[in-house]
Amino acid sequence: MGTQNVIHPREGMHTDSSRQRLPPFSVFLNGWFLFYVQRYLRRHFHAVRLLGALEPSNPSSNGLRTQAANDHPDIGSEPVILYTNHPSWWDPLVFLTLAAKLYPGRLSYGPIDARALGHYRFMERIGFLGIDQGTWRGSARFLRMARAALHRSDVIFWITSQGEFVDPRQRPVGIRPGVGHAAEGASRGLIVPLAVEYPFWTERFPEALAAFGPAMRLADAPNRSAAEWNRLLAQALEATQDRLAEASQRRDPAAFRTIVSGRVGVGGIYDWIRRIAAWCRGRTFDAAHGNWDDKRASPRVAHNEASQ
Secondary structure (H helix, E strand, O other), X not given: OOHHHEEOOOOOOOOOOHHHOOOOEEHHHXXXXXXXXXXXXXXXXXXXXXXXXXXXXXXXOOOEOOOOOOOOOOOOOOOEEXXXXXXXXXXXXXXXXXXXXXXXXXXXXXXXXXXXXOOOHHHHHHOEEEEOOOOHHHHHHHHHHHHHHOOOOOEEEEEEOOOOOOOOOOOOOOOOHHHHHHHOOOXXXXXXXXXXXXXXXXXXXXEEEEEEOOOEEHHHOOOOOHHHXXXXXXXXXXXXXXXXXXXXXXXXXXXXXXXXXXXXXXXXXXXXXXXXXXXXXXXXXXXXXXXXXXXXXXXXXXXXXXXX
């Protein structure tokens, strides 16, 4: 692997200590891993979907920015912290897929449990940062990495801010204190809530649903304490989760943009029976569970109906 495939920590940085730098990032390994991840998601989900735009609103006194008429924030060249709820093992794979699709020029870094990283050492070279949870050493490394990311305009730093698996309907939403400490006193950058959940709709496989909340500019509140940041960030994440939960319960795919299309139908002999039945009725077979009547007529049936 050539050196052109590795992004070194000095690039885009303004820190002067090696302890404050993010580890090198392998573009080659990351490209391979993303290819694998998207194939893996297609095998296990009906679709990965992103909820449509927030309604335009005026900036509020707490630093919330108006989101553009789109389904994800315009981050420009700002450093970004993306903090999320944590309902499932799937979360980092969904984050990486969204980041690659929506912000292709960015490198994705994020903390995970150091014990889990021990089984997949190659992931250290594609932005996964091993953190010893529940220790002072782990907390200190997390803050160093988060603050180093806020000096990088080519990075998205994602945080599973609840620190453990939590049901997406649990209220109130709580987040770990380290998230507020990462935001406290920052002189630049944005912090953005992202909600995810994995409901079953009408297919055999679940949906992977995501929604962004409005971005907050860290420099707009230089005197806000870590505790105040945590309270505000938890409120913003809860509002984003509520918005996603409401859309999820409506089961309306038109409210979402499909990021990755996955598998449909039941499979096996059952779908073969449906296929034959559709053919006998002169219909085009659609394996999607919501299309039991195979409503799209074949050219032969359309011709016969037009002749009557």
